[in-house]
Each structure stands twice: as structure tokens, then as C-alpha cells.
Amino acid sequence: MSYSINMTVNGKEVTGEVEGRTLLVQFLREHLGLTGTHVGCDTSQCGACTVHVNGRAVKSCSLLATHLNGADVLTIEGLADGDKLHPMQEAFREYHALQCGFCTPGMVLSAIGIVDDNPDPSHDEIRHELEGNICRCTGYHNIVLAIEAAAKEMRG
């Protein structure tokens, strides 16, 4: 069975026809061509598929697209302002908080969620809040430093 849905993705109104079982990540990648949101594990462990829905970080591999009819969605493609990176993206670049980059879109969206909840997080708090994002390259150290630096920048 097919369902008509509409949502706001990165500030733009989008519509689509999906099945009941279509996941948000499938809608983003396959219907809208927004392939910056990655599927890592497909078992809701790794966090590579993290996006924001109505301002909160969520795993797009574990949500139905139909469930989010009318929602406001932010993906990695919607963060930068033209050529100007979001402070979190800039901090990941500055602190070399990535190697292969596969986990990075989810890491960056999760990291922004962490700072939204806690504008001045400690290293321990950052590590606790990063439990839902797996990186197999960096050992997390530079990711923690990047989030700390971006939090400072975002506090202004």
C-alpha cells in the first residue's frame, strides 16, 4: 500500500509516495537523493544514519517515513550556509575528527544534539552522549575535542 507524505527537509517542502514500511533513511537517500545520511549497521547500533527530526537527533534507519509525515527534518546537507561550514563541521575539520568519514554525518548531527542539550559539556559527558555513534577509525579522542571546541564556538 502506498502513502502520500510531505515533510520539510533542510528547509524545503518535499513530497513523496512511500510504502508503510519505507524507512526515513530510504526516503532521504532513495527518493530525495540525499545520500549524505549513511546506513552503517542497519540494526540501530552505529548512529551513522542520525538526522534531526523536529530539532531532536534520531536514527533515521529506525523510523518510518509515514510516521514523520509533516515533520521538519535536518540532514548533513542542510547544515552549511553556502560555503560556510556549520561550527560543528568546521571543528571536525580543524581537529581532524575523522579519517574515512563514513560515520561523520551522523557524528556531526549527534554532536549538535549534545550541545543543544548541554552547551558546555565535559569530556565525560560528551563520551557518554556519544554512546550511540560508532567510529572505527579515530578512537574518538579528536571527536571529543572537536565537540568541545564547537560547543565553545556555538556558545559565542
Add this chain to the structure above:
Amino acid sequence: MYDFTYQRASSQDEAVSNHKNADDARFLAGGMTLIPVLKQRLDKPSDLIDLGDLEDLKGISKDNGNIVIKAMTNHHTVNYSDLVKKHIPALATLAGTIGDPMVRNRGTIGGSLANNDPAASYPSAVLALNATITTNMNNIEADDFFKGMFETALEEGELIESISFPIPEQAGYQHFPNPASRYPIVGAFVAKTGGGVRVGVTGAGPCAYRQSEFEEAWSDGNLDPERIKDIKISPEGLNSDIHASAEYRAHLVNVMARRAIA
């Protein structure tokens, strides 16, 4: 995932009646367990009844000596609630240990209780605090709710509306997380209320249960960890898997209960 008919309920009555009229429906709350289960084709419902729009089922309030949490309230909301932090801080702490931030932003207390995963955190708090679960049909006492692995007292089509937690004089929660999934291998919630001392244990058995030996040792209300230190818990009937043997879980029950109030 097998396909299904998706229905988005606009009222609780509509959700219940649509569930009744479907062949084999499931209520969809936060979906943090149900969607992964469907993705693995471990379940094949005819219909999903989405409760996401039911604002009446969200929120936290104080009612006399109780904190009442509505079923569709997510873990993040409980974790950050000023009311919960003030009156039952152990419950706010517990909510902040469930899954990870993305899971806490979607997963709900009602969904967790209805699912009754052997390693879910909330059931230990419901038992220790002697909470009452209100559904569209009944008020169910904590001791009557958890029936076995993924089994509860809920009947087909019965929907949890809210959970009422008596405010304790003292309470604490600790769990030993599985390093990969972060689910409790064993978790213990200890609470002292007007009704006495109760201890809820999760992760150790087929579903959460009360540890009566500890409750007896603390029955005068003095929650001294030393009093239970030498009480040996039998591993018989406890879970045993790749992560921890039944003997190890039995040991952890004692350690977690002591840490909960340390």
C-alpha cells in the same frame, strides 16, 4: 520488513477501535524496539497503529504523593524533567541510561513497559516503587504486570495510558551495562516508600522481579549496603548467554543493589 497497513490514530478511541478492527495490529509508540523487530522479520503485523499524534498521552505531572508519567513520554523528557529530578531523581537517572540519546529522543516509557524486554530498565523501577499502570481498561499493580519474557498482563488491544510512581523517601538505581548494546546485564532499583523497602531487578531473569532476600534484610528501612553483602543469590532460573553466565548475573544482582544505594 514485511509490508503492513499504516494507520495514524488521531485519538485514543480511534487507536483502540482500529486495533480491534484489524486482523493482527500492533500499536506503534516510539518504535525503538518494534521497528528493528520488523526489520528483522521477527514479527508480521497486518497493521501498525501509530500513537505519535496522541498529545493526551504525553506529559509528566505530580498528583498528591505520586509522579504520573503518561505512556507516550519519551526517555529524554523523563531524564530532563524537573519534577522527576526533584521527587524521584533515581528515575530520571535511570531514563538517562537507556540506549543512547537518539533512542531516548524517541523511545517511550509505555512502549518499554508493554514490550517487557528482560533487560529493559524501567520495569525494575516500576516494581521497586510499586507503581500503578493505568490502561484504557484497568489499573494494574506493579506486582501483577510483568508475567514473563516479553509477556505482560496487557490484553489484546489494551493500551497503557499512564504510570503512577509513589514518591519514595529514598531510592537508587545502578546497572552493569553490556559494553556493546548498553542494555543492563543486571540492573537494580532500590526504593524506600511508605509501604516499605522494595528491590526491583532487571536483566538477570526472564523479566524484572523483586529480590525478597534484600527486602527482608532492609525491612526496618535502614538501607545499609553491608546488610546484604553476604546474601548469596541463587543462579537457578537466571539468564545465561554469551555476555554473562547465570552465576555471574547472580553475583551482579548483589553488587548492583549495593551500588544503587551507596
